[in-house]
Amino acid sequence: MQGRGGASLGRASILDLCTGSGCIALALAKEFPQSVVSGIDRSVQALAYASRNAEANGIGNVSFIEGDLFGPLRADASFDCIIRTRHNQKV
Secondary structure (H helix, E strand, O other): EEOOOOEEEEOOEEEEEEEOOOHHHHHHHHHHOOOOEEEEEEEEEEHHHHHHHHHHHOOOEEEEHHHHHHHHHHHHHHOOEEEEEOOOOOO
């Protein structure tokens, strides 16, 4: 499978850390419908918004999980691609 830019992911498993509203996770899930996309964030409100957006746009290959970074994942979880959304934060 190829995206519009020619990128090929096949049946990839994609993780979006700090997904927030889920815009990146949703875009990837829509662009690569054979992939399974998971978004993790600690904000319940952001995840509710992301879930509503997935439903409103008919995107079914994405799920959203409440938690901090890798915390909510099983120890044996593996992904083909991991993305971390960088928020504008003071360090």
